[in-house]
Amino acid sequence: MTGPILEAIGLGKTFQVRGRNLRAVDDVSFALHPGETLGVVGESGCGKTTLGRMVLRLTEPTDGVLRFQGNDVTHLPDPLLRPLRRDLQAVFQDPFSSLNPRWRVRDIVGEPLRNLGWSQDRIAERVADVLAIVGLREDALSRYPHAFSGGQRQRIGIARALAPGPKVIVCDEAVSALDVSIQAQVLNLLADIQAQFDLVLLFISHNLAVVRHVSHRVLVMYLGQTVEVAEEAALFERPLHPYTAALIAAVPDPDPALARPPVVLEGEIPSPFDPPTGCRFHTRCPIAGDRCRVEQPSLIAVEPGRLVRCHFPGQYQAEGSRP
Ligand SMILES: Nc1ncnc2c1ncn2[C@@H]1O[C@H](COP(=O)(O)OP(=O)(O)OP(=O)(O)O)[C@@H](O)[C@H]1O
Ligand code: SF4
Ligand SMILES: [Mg+2]
Known part of the structure; x- marks a missing residue:
């Protein structure tokens, strides 16, 4: 081990x-x-x-x-x-409280990758992958968090935590x-x-x-x-x-x-x-x-x-x- x-x-x-x-x-x-x-x-x-x-x-x-x-x-x-x-990533009770409410899901989930200096293409690919992993459809990408139920918002939070691997x-x-x-x-x-x-x-x-x-x-x-x-x-x-x-x-x-x-x-x-x-x-x-x-x-x-x-x-x- x-x-x-x-x-x-x-x-x-x-x-x-x-x-x-x-x-x-x-x-x-x-x-x-x-x-x-x-x-x-x-x-x-x-x-x-x-x-x-x-x-x-x-x-x-x-x-x-x-x-x-x-x-x-x-x-x-x-x-x-x-x-x-x-x-080291985190999922909190309200995962978006510290984020801009005007951000779309693609920006929210992609932000940790932008901070790591990933290219736009790589970010887009990874964001689509992690959204699928958490069971959200691709049309979620361009929506805002308030359009989702609590459970779906938490899935977005999990996708964001998962994104950087x-x-x-x-x-x-x-x-x-x-x-x-x-x-x-x-x-x-x-x-x-x-x-x-x-x-x-x-x-x-x-x-x-x-x-x-x-x-x-x-x-x-x-x-x-x-x-x-x-x-x-x-x-x-x-x-x-x-x-x-x-x-x-x-x-x-x-x-x-x-x-x-x-x-x-x-x-x-x-x-x-x-x-x-x-x-x-x-x-x-x-x-x-x-x-x-x-x-x-x-x-x-x-x-x-x-x-x-x-x-x-x-x-x-x-x-x-x-x-
Ligand atoms: N930044 C801080 N400054 C001063 N005291 C703090 C700070 N953060 C937490 N505390 C205190 O430390 C103790 C532990 O707080 P903590 O938030 O870790 O507990 P918790 O188990 O997460 O509680 P909860 O179930 O309410 O979330 C509490 O007495 C709290 O008031
Ligand atoms: S007070 Fe209760 S928990 Fe604490 S040592 Fe005594 S028996 Fe154990
Ligand atoms: Mg606590």
């Missing part, structure tokens, strides 16, 4: 907000090989977007190391980042604004493209059902930290961190007979300016004990390919939260 395309080692970001430190991402690590999709999930404000922006090098990390194809790119200055921009695509809440039926179509498209082009996908969403649909592995975040990482099937079958268990229990089950009892998360998400002592989750954890309030749990490999940050991994379900 070749080495990882993308590697994060103890990646962290502290923002300075009015003279105070806000630890948005704290010590997150992963290694992704071609053809792998890592889902990143957690509640609002847990640091998902900041993590994605660090991977894209739109935000410079304050701690840790980011490697792309084995090279340290953590603090590369802008001019040296340029060749990397082609390989990247190795990594970061999807940040890429389907969150779409109707559930449309979500599934776009997720299937992303999964197909990911497999077809052997891409690394970092798939970020607050919605665990959506993350599950496309991910091989899932990283669960709470207040900037990784609390659990596992293969998708193992995570859903047997969540070992109480927070993961709570997120899973909150996903509506299509078969009510199989529905799990709700796990109620008490209290508010604590302030990231002042995270709780000990285990950051202890203020909301249904099984928190004295030890949890004083001793911060480390992220421990409890099984091959499985990391959990909890003093009592698996305990929650062992105590009978599931039938």
